[in-house]
Amino acid sequence: MSLEIADLQWGYREAGGPWRQLFQGFHLSCAPGQFVVLIGSNGSGKSTLLNLIAGSLRAESGSVRLEGRELMGQAEHRRASRIARVMQNPLDGTAPDLTMAENLRLAECRHQSGLRWSGLWGRHPSTRDRRRYQALLEELDLPFQDRLDTPMGQFSGGQRQTIALVMASLGQPRLLLLDEHTAALDPRAEAKVMALTDRLVQRLKTTTLMVTHSLEQALHHGDRLVMLQEGAVIGDWSDQERARFSPDDLRGFYGNVRVDDRPESGE
Numbered sequence: 001m002s003l004e005i006a007d008l009q010w011g012y013r014e015a016g017g018p019w020r021q022l023f024q025g026f027h028l029s030c031a032p033g034q035f036v037v038l039i040g041s042n043g044s045g046k047s048t049l050l051n052l053i054a055g056s057l058r059a060e061s062g063s064v065r066l067e068g069r070e071l072m073g074q075a076e077h078r079r080a081s082r083i084a085r086v087m088q089n090p091l092d093g094t095a096p097d098l099t100m101a102e103n104l105r106l107a108e109c110r111h112q113s114g115l116r117w118s119g120l121w122g123r124h125p126s127t128r129d130r131r132r133y134q135a136l137l138e139e140l141d142l143p144f145q146d147r148l149d150t151p152m153g154q155f156s157g158g159q160r161q162t163i164a165l166v167m168a169s170l171g172q173p174r175l176l177l178l179d180e181h182t183a184a185l186d187p188r189a190e191a192k193v194m195a196l197t198d199r200l201v202q203r204l205k206t207t208t209l210m211v212t213h214s215l216e217q218a219l220h221h222g223d224r225l226v227m228l229q230e231g232a233v234i235g236d237w238s239d240q241e242r243a244r245f246s247p248d249d250l251r252g253f254y255g256n257v258r259v260d261d262r263p264e265s266g267e
Helices: 046-054 100-113 129-138 157-169 186-203 215-220 247-253
Strands: 003-013 019-030 035-040 061-066 083-086 175-179 208-213 225-230 232-238
Touching: 003 046, 019 046, 019 061, 019 232, 035 046, 035 215, 046 083, 046 175, 046 208, 083 157, 100 129, 100 157, 157 186, 175 186, 215 247
Parallel strands: 035 208, 035 225, 083 175, 175 208
Antiparallel strands: 003 019, 003 061, 225 232
């Protein structure tokens, strides 16, 4: 397996309340190159799971293996050489005062070296780097080839998220984590970012986990659908099984303790 999570334990103390053990012996396996869409109610553990995989949260115990290599003992910036991530807020993950070319170069160096962002300042793109970036943008059919010197702060939210996806693809990451990366975008920008997401996943053949609240995305993107509730998997469907679902079927699954993969409406 490309990603193997076993016996994962993690909890937290609620504000003014008791301890909540969210993940208790959690297991999830993802095959190499699989594009897994994660859905579930607020508080079900979707984004927390990505944080535990990326290392921005530390698990109490368990195992997270990527291509057979244990990640649990590694710091977040060390995992970044193999894991790329795009966050929900278009302002996260890019430096607004640096140009697009400089942001691309920083992302590439981070994936290659696993250094903290603070250790990468001053690594400016060379003429050869700029040519590579222009060729990549052209290959991906993105109209930014003449904007490499534009500061990131001058791009729209959808454009910044598009560039953040390109940044995540640099350095051939072995795992791509997408945490509601279109939630802050308008419908037109969302469609463009999702189309690019599909192209990049197919191009990289990278194992991908995508968190979303969009039923449309859950039904039409990725090749596997997993539903979480209170830190547990309550539904796990292949692309073929998911094809039987309607938005109402998925909507009805929310809050269920156990989900049948053959809803009555699909009979």
